[in-house]
Amino acid sequence: MPACLIQNLSLLLFTLVASTPRLLTTAHYSTSAPFPASSPNALSEWRSARATYYAAADPRDAVGGACGYGDLVKAGYGMATAGLSATLFERGRICGACFEVRCVEDLRWCIPGTSIIVTATNFCAPNYGFAADGGGHCNPPNSHFVLPIEAFEKIAIWKAGNMPIQYRRIKCRKEGGIRFTVDGSGIFMSVLISNVAGAGDVAEVKIKGSRTGWLPMGRNWGQNWHINTDLKNQPLAFELTGSDGVTLTSYNVAPQNWNYGQTFEGKQFES
Incomplete structure (x- = not known):
C-alpha cells in the first residue's frame, strides 16, 4: 500500500438532492482561443508523473475530498477520480479538471494499451517527514496522482505500488447539466x-x-x-x-x- 495520505480539508458534505426538479435554463457561450492540443479533446501534451493508489476500508464509506464534492458516487464522479500533489493541486483551483492517465516505462506491471480518464477531486498532502524521492510522494516538486484502486488497476497491476505514469489535461465530458x-x-x-x-x-x-x-x-x-x-x-x-x-x-x-x-x-x- 502506498504511504500517501489524502487530506480531507472539510468534514462538511454537500448533499445532492435527487428529488429536486431540474429546471429549464437558457444560456449563451463566449468564445476563446483553444489550448495547444495534439487531439480535439486534449488541453495539454503528455507529461511525466507518478501514481499510487488507495483502497477504502469499507466500500460503503462515502469518499469525500478536498474539492468539496462530498460523496463522490452520489455526486456522479464514481471511482474515476484522483487526488493530486501540491504541485498539481494549485490550492484547489484545479478541482474538477479532467486528466487522461497511462502507465509507462514498466513492462512488468503496466497493462499495455490502456489509459483512464479521471477528475481531480482531492488533495494529496505533503509528508515532510520523508524526502521527496523517498516516502514523501506528494511533496513538492513531485507531480503525483493518488487513484482509487479501482482506477489504478485499469492501467497497472496493484503490486506495482508507486508507478511512473504520463498524464495530460483533456476536456471533461459529463452527463446532464452543471x-x-x-x-x-x-x-x-x-x-x-x-x-x-x-x-x-x-x-x-x-x-x-x-x-x-x-x-x-x-x-x-x-x-x-x-x-x-x-x-x-x-x-x-x-x-x-x-x-x-x-x-x-x-x-x-x-x-x-x-x-x-x-x-x-x-x-x-x-x-
Whole structure:
C-alpha cells in the first residue's frame, strides 16, 4: 500500500438532492482561443508523473475530498477520480479538471494499451517527514496522482505500488447539466459547483438575483463559492468562466422559492 495520505480539508458534505426538479435554463457561450492540443479533446501534451493508489476500508464509506464534492458516487464522479500533489493541486483551483492517465516505462506491471480518464477531486498532502524521492510522494516538486484502486488497476497491476505514469489535461465530458448546491444561513450563501464539462475547473463565478446585477462570488475552497448578500425570494442566475476562458450563463437556475440545502441544474459547457 502506498504511504500517501489524502487530506480531507472539510468534514462538511454537500448533499445532492435527487428529488429536486431540474429546471429549464437558457444560456449563451463566449468564445476563446483553444489550448495547444495534439487531439480535439486534449488541453495539454503528455507529461511525466507518478501514481499510487488507495483502497477504502469499507466500500460503503462515502469518499469525500478536498474539492468539496462530498460523496463522490452520489455526486456522479464514481471511482474515476484522483487526488493530486501540491504541485498539481494549485490550492484547489484545479478541482474538477479532467486528466487522461497511462502507465509507462514498466513492462512488468503496466497493462499495455490502456489509459483512464479521471477528475481531480482531492488533495494529496505533503509528508515532510520523508524526502521527496523517498516516502514523501506528494511533496513538492513531485507531480503525483493518488487513484482509487479501482482506477489504478485499469492501467497497472496493484503490486506495482508507486508507478511512473504520463498524464495530460483533456476536456471533461459529463452527463446532464452543471449542478449548483446552495447552502448557507442568513445572508451568507455558499454554492458548490459540480459536474462541469469542458475545462472542468471553474475560475470565476458570478450570481444574479432578479433584483440585483451580476455579483462576483469568492472561492471559499475547492469548488465551493460564497457571497454575503441577501438573495432570498429571488430566482437565481449564474455565470461561470472556466480556466480556458470560456463563459457560460444560465438563467432561472433556481426558482424564486429556493431554499438552502437544495441542488439545481443549469446549462452545460460544450465538451
